[in-house]
Amino acid sequence: MTIPDVAPLLDGEPLHDQVVFQTRLQRYWPDLITGLTGAYPDQAPEMARRLAMIAAENFRQRPADLRLLDLRRHADPQWFQHQQMLGYATYADRFGGTLRGVAEKVDYLSELGVTYLHLMPLLRPRPGQNDGGYAVMDYRAVREDLGTVDDLRDLATTLRGRGISLTLDLVLNHVAYEHEWAVQARSGDSYYRRYFHMFADRELPDAYERSLPEVFPDFAPGSFTYDEESHSWVWTTFNTWQWDLNWHNPDVLYEFADLICWLANLGVECLRLDAIAFLYKRMGTACQNQPEVHAITQALRAVARIAAPALIFKAEAIVGPSDLAPYLGVGKHAGKVSDVAYQNSLMVQIWSVLAAKDTRLFCTAMNRFPAKPVSTVWGTYLRCHDDIGWAIDDGDAAAVELNGFEHRRFLSEFYAGLFPMSDARGLVFQENLETGDRRISGTAASLIGIESALNGGDDAHLDLAVRRLLLAYRLVLGFGGLPLLYMGDELALRNDYGFADDPTHADDNRWVHRPEMPWDVAERRHQPGTLEHRVWHGLRHAITVRAALPSLHASVEAEIIDPVNPAVLVLLRRSATQTMVGVYNVTPEVQSLPRWVVPLGNWAWDALTEETPLGDGPLRVEPYQVRWFVQEA
Ligand code: GLC
Numbered sequence: 001m002t003i004p005d006v007a008p009l010l011d012g013e014p015l016h017d018q019v020v021f022q023t024r025l026q027r028y029w030p031d032l033i034t035g036l037t038g039a040y041p042d043q044a045p046e047m048a049r050r051l052a053m054i055a056a057e058n059f060r061q062r063p064a065d066l067r068l069l070d071l072r073r074h075a076d077p078q079w080f081q082h083q084q085m086l087g088y089a090t091y092a093d094r095f096g097g098t099l100r101g102v103a104e105k106v107d108y109l110s111e112l113g114v115t116y117l118h119l120m121p122l123l124r125p126r127p128g129q130n131d132g133g134y135a136v137m138d139y140r141a142v143r144e145d146l147g148t149v150d151d152l153r154d155l156a157t158t159l160r161g162r163g164i165s166l167t168l169d170l171v172l173n174h175v176a177y178e179h180e181w182a183v184q185a186r187s188g189d190s191y192y193r194r195y196f197h198m199f200a201d202r203e204l205p206d207a208y209e210r211s212l213p214e215v216f217p218d219f220a221p222g223s224f225t226y227d228e229e230s231h232s233w234v235w236t237t238f239n240t241w242q243w244d245l246n247w248h249n250p251d252v253l254y255e256f257a258d259l260i261c262w263l264a265n266l267g268v269e270c271l272r273l274d275a276i277a278f279l280y281k282r283m284g285t286a287c288q289n290q291p292e293v294h295a296i297t298q299a300l301r302a303v304a305r306i307a308a309p310a311l312i313f314k315a316e317a318i319v320g321p322s323d324l325a326p327y328l329g330v331g332k333h334a335g336k337v338s339d340v341a342y343q344n345s346l347m348v349q350i351w352s353v354l355a356a357k358d359t360r361l362f363c364t365a366m367n368r369f370p371a372k373p374v375s376t377v378w379g380t381y382l383r384c385h386d387d388i389g390w391a392i393d394d395g396d397a398a399a400v401e402l403n404g405f406e407h408r409r410f411l412s413e414f415y416a417g418l419f420p421m422s423d424a425r426g427l428v429f430q431e432n433l434e435t436g437d438r439r440i441s442g443t444a445a446s447l448i449g450i451e452s453a454l455n456g457g458d459d460a461h462l463d464l465a466v467r468r469l470l471l472a473y474r475l476v477l478g479f480g481g482l483p484l485l486y487m488g489d490e491l492a493l494r495n496d497y498g499f500a501d502d503p504t505h506a507d508d509n510r511w512v513h514r515p516e517m518p519w520d521v522a523e524r525r526h527q528p529g530t531l532e533h534r535v536w537h538g539l540r541h542a543i544t545v546r547a548a549l550p551s552l553h554a555s556v557e558a559e560i561i562d563p564v565n566p567a568v569l570v571l572l573r574r575s576a577t578q579t580m581v582g583v584y585n586v587t588p589e590v591q592s593l594p595r596w597v598v599p600l601g602n603w604a605w606d607a608l609t610e611e612t613p614l615g616d617g618p619l620r621v622e623p624y625q626v627r628w629f630v631q632e633a
Contacts (some may be wrong), residue, residue: 003029005047009056009547017067023081025052030300031336038295039280040250047250051257051299055307056259064307069160069310075276080116080270080312080339080482081554084547084573087271089118089384090487091132094148094516099119099147105160108359110162112490112536113543113548116482117159118167118272118327120385122146126176130503132385132514133178134169134274135242141260143166147447149206149266156267160194165269167314172256173275174527177241185243186229194249197235197281199224205233211284215430219507237278237287248294257303260560264308273297276327277317289323297337299328312339321345321393325369335373340482343378345369348391350382350472352407354421354448355414357570357587360400361407363560365393377554378481382472383489387429387439387510388415388527412438416445423449423465425495427509443513445492450531453457454494464588466492466531467624470538471584473508474608477546478582480558480573485539487573488515492524492535501615542626551580567591568621572599580607581629585621604631 003025010018032051036044062070073079088109096102102119109117121133134145137427142152145353156166170493175182184192199205205224212223215237225240235244245252258272280292297313304311315327315338326333327341349362372378390411394404413419415426416438426442445451449465469492476483498512525536546552551573562571568591569584581598585591595618596603603616607628614629 001033001045001048004052006052006056009053009060013060020067020071020488020616021056021306024309025055028302028305029307030591031315032299034332034610035295035298035300035336039247039292039299043250044347047253047299047573050250050254051303052306054254055257055261055303058258058265058307061261062265065157066265066308066310068339069269070308073310077375078553078555079376083552083554084113085115085377085483085548086113086543087116087118088112088114088483088487089120089484090517091120091514092122093335094514095487096147099142099151099155102153106158106162106164109164112485112540113532114485115163115548116165116167116270116484118270118484121169121171122152123168123466124177128292129239130176130199131242131508132510134171135174135239136171137176137178138180140262153266156269160267160269165603167270167272168263168268170256170260170263170275171274172240172245172247172269173278174236174242174244177243179243183466184244184583186227188230188445191251193230195252196243197246198227198232199234202230202233205235208281208283208287211286212434213286213288214434216430217434218357218430229617234344235281238275243574244278244281246279247292253296253299257300260300260304260311261307262560264304266313269310269313270314270340272314272316274316276315276338277319277323289317289319289326294326294329294333294337298333301337312342314338316342318342318344318389320366320391320393321368321396325372328372328378335375340377342378342384342484343479343481345378346378346476347383347481348388350410350475351415351447352386352392352466353569353586354472355411355419355424356407358566359563359586360566361392361396361402362569363563364399365396366558367560368396371557374555379484380476380479380481381484381486381515382476383444383486383509384484385486385514387441389437389439390427409436412440417452419610423452423461425451427495427512427595429509441509441512442492443495444472444486444489445535446495446513448472450492451494454531464623466534466538469535470542471586471624471626474542474628475584476568477542478580478626479571480552480556480586481554486513487517490536490539491525491532493518493521540610545628548579549578549607549628549631551575551578561597563596565591565593568593570597575633577633579624579631579633583619583621583625583629584626585623585625588623591621593621594598595619598629600629600631603607604629 124138125133225236277288280290282289283329329337364433389406397404415424425446429439429441453462453465500506505511524530524532557570567587570581573580
């Protein structure tokens with residue numbers, strides 16, 4: 001398949017830029033073709049031609065400063081893998097009021113060491129209930145109360161000037177019921193009807209539903225909604241007012257390819273591919289993680305690499321361990337799909353070790369991940385804006401003599417505070433009576449015991465709970481990857497029970513862990529003796545130490561050492577210049593480890609405490625203590 005001639009489209013551009021564009025087109029053409037062939041076998045050549053045109057048209061619109069950024073990223077393609085990278089996720093309104101308000105808070109982010117900012121959905125959502133902005137009615141406009149498209153461009157520029165890359169959500173599985181495409185489809189326009197999955201009767205929906213799991217069993221049971229206006233059953237995986245797009249239709253892909261480039265041209269540097277697992281539907285399956293999802297991602301990424309290579313993709317695929325690795329690419333897609341993916345299993349396993357005070361399941365589960373492509377990164381995190389679903393694999397559980405179902409039940413009871421002696425204060429989200437699944441909402445501080453320790457006025461309890469939070473975050477920072485902090489965790493913000501006062505949030509308790517930033521409380525980070533001071537500085541210290549350790553570069557794979565003392569997790573990271581052994585005591589008791597477990601010389605030093613060398617005796621680890629032993633190569 002020959003590369004189309006895009007020269008006329010670039011006419012008038014600086015000669016150098018034309019050459020650069022053509023070079024990238026040649027470089028990524030094979031990725032584009034093979035991606036398209038994987039999802040649209042009969043239409044790939046024509047689609048590739050169309051997409052090359054879309055890339056060229058958008059490159060033409062790309063401002064000079066962003067073309068320069070493209071070159072800087074070419075000069076340092078590992079830019080998002082450096083150990084100095086630190087992510088932060090927040091809602092623009094809850095953090096800064098408006099987009100301009102966010103720009104005024106950049107000092108706070110820099111003080112923490114943030115280099116990547118994920119602002120939760122801010123493209124214009126439907127009015128009223130909108131799933132926290134994940135029901136977009138206009139992708140080319142900003143939510144009115146937050147500002148304008150110009151404000152968004154200005155914010156991206158300000159952030160970039162401060163070394164912070166802006167990440168936005170790209171909701172590609174569904175649009176709001178009010179989106180123009182859906183309006184047209186409802187009115188009977190056959191072109192736009194093909195943008196959605198619409199059925200005249202229940203025959204096909206019933207057939208699909210036989211193998212479809214429920215995503216929101218509580219507030220939106222089933223996956224199809226009857227639409228009176230068009231007399232059809234419409235595919236709605238999430239809420240009834242979120243209409244799933246039909247990615248079998250190439251026109252949908254063109255729309256998003258163009259949108260991706262448009263967002264990149266505003267200065268967005270990373271797109272979080274929301275609910276990407278659900279994109280492609282296939283009868284008789286769960287309609288998640290289908291091979292075409294990866295083929296489509298590869299095609300979209302090729303377009304972005306050609307038009308705006310400074311842009312990276314982050315996959316939001318909150319799926320079981322066996323389905324996760326393909327989002328960074330395995331086999332023919334290796335390194336050609338998303339650059340970053342949420343390490344959902346790691347997140348679940350951290351909460352599991354803390355509840356069980358035992359690392360054996362963690363080791364088994366994390367050891368099964370195939371090596372990721374070296375150019376990609378796990379997004380490591382403890383909390384995000386969503387609930388926690390207990391993605392514990394039955395096989396992993398069985399390997400350490402646990403029953404998967406029982407362990408999941410234990411975790412949900414523990415974190416809902418229902419298990420005897422549990423000090424967690426989570427809320428149950430979307431209980432599924434059929435499968436027994438109970439997901440959990442709550443802030444990190446409330447789940448980890450800080451809320452109940454404060455309520456009980458018990459200092460010793462609070463001390464342990466704070467250690468636990470710092471341990472959890474050191475694991476997020478020390479595992480290797482792009483750590484993603486969720487707003488408020490740096491100040492140990494507790495659950496916001498006021499969420500129910502807002503009628504558009506009342507039925508969705510995920511808002512309990514999406515508080516507004518209390519800027520007066522944030523000030524206490526400068527007051528020694530306060531909880532906020534202790535947590536902020538504990539975290540900040542680990543962030544600073546991490547930034548200086550080459551063994552924490554995200555291209556390095558974490559090796560999990562077999563648990564000798566199941567109370568202590570031992571992670572080995574070997575880079576060309578430095579070896580690091582992270583030691584994490586996940587219990588409130590002092591633990592000891594035989595010296596041979598740490599494969600480093602006696603002079604290896606603890607980068608966190610800068611304390612005396614490792615020595616040759618057994619290793620003592622204090623309650624919830626973390627040690628990062630390093631040795632230069
Ligand atoms: C993603 C978002 C979640 C939202 C869902 C549907 O999983 O993180 O908040 O409810 O997509 O858009």
